[in-house]
Amino acid sequence: MNLLEKRATLEYSIKQNFGLLGSEEIGRIADLFKYKTHKKGEFLLNKDKSCQHMYFVLSGYVRIFVELETKEVTQWVSGKGYFLTDLASFQFNTPARWNMQTLVDTEIFYIHKSDYDSFKFILSQWNEIEKQFIMHCFITLEERVFSHLAMTAEERYFNFFEQNKELFNQIPLQYIASMLGMTPETFSRIRKKQLC
Amino acid sequence: MNLLEKRATLEYSIKQNFGLLGSEEIGRIADLFKYKTHKKGEFLLNKDKSCQHMYFVLSGYVRIFVELETKEVTQWVSGKGYFLTDLASFQFNTPARWNMQTLVDTEIFYIHKSDYDSFKFILSQWNEIEKQFIMHCFITLEERVFSHLAMTAEERYFNFFEQNKELFNQIPLQYIASMLGMTPETFSRIRKKQLC
């Protein structure tokens, strides 16, 4: 993939997630993102630091997690096409709540908060568009909370599998287990049922 | 509480949740809310219907829940000072995902979607303000997901209790149990530990 194609991928995802923008406007947004590659295992963000960037995953995977006394909790894994940041830190300058680490060699586009904030001056509809984006994120999270109120570990597994098949042969399964709220052993046993 | 004091309470909560507004502007927002009382057990919203309103709880409690084949799941209980709606339905005109029912006689202010949508024309900063409000909601939900990934039922109980003491002697405890993702029996046993 050459840089032009990478750029096209970014623009496509901006269109998908921040609808209602003309292609000229999308171009102006994309202009402010910078391209970078990260080796497997590198951190994009450390907990308690300030999160000054929003990231876009072009290829690879980024894990969002936190370390507790006794265990490590993976909050989410973002693959290609995802925008990600620690929202509380990025928007309200609080210390970051999560670590972000690449699980494989990963290509990202990133944008600094100061450039991101300029969108609202460049584009009159920006606040409206961003608002809708966050609403969709909120609705998705509501579903995730619901899955913990209403579903068993096994139901969460199959539900998630249907939506994210590709993830299951790309990253260590223990991280999927954690983001679904179960141990690797439980995950493995459910998986065995699935395969038999 | 007379109507003037009720109105003042609404304005105060608007200020709390949608900061950055002058008092004249808050007044113009509050003007578009209407006051209504609901008897215990009345529905503000039925699942699968269209949610055309946002609600503000002045006094009382509203339960957000859904009925499954085998059980009922309470997603949240909103007490005084809460704004509530089915966001997906209110904003994107999808069928409502939740029921909303009062748990006691309840006073609310409500606003129709068409009036709510007019805020952005009345107030130049509205989109920005609303965006920040939703971001805070999103961050709160992230914490809630995390509580299911990292905490036991007992930890969720005590964590929630610290934040919401008043709820525990105002509404049936079974609903708190459900929103914390446990059965009433488990809830009761944890509660016993707390009291002894």
Next chain:
DNA sequence: TTGATTTCTTGATTTATATCAAGAGTCGTT
């Protein structure tokens, strides 16, 4: 106040999931 209904508690039991421990597979590196 009384009876009816709902809610909460408690005990016994079952089930789901976590923990612990060991071994097997996989992957990356040299």
Next chain:
DNA sequence: AACGACTCTTGATATAAATCAAGAAATCAA
């Protein structure tokens, strides 16, 4: 190819939480 480091699986066991069932307590309505 071989080593070491992860990662996954599997079994045995422990623990957390759900289920089932009954009764007690609280609440509501007449």
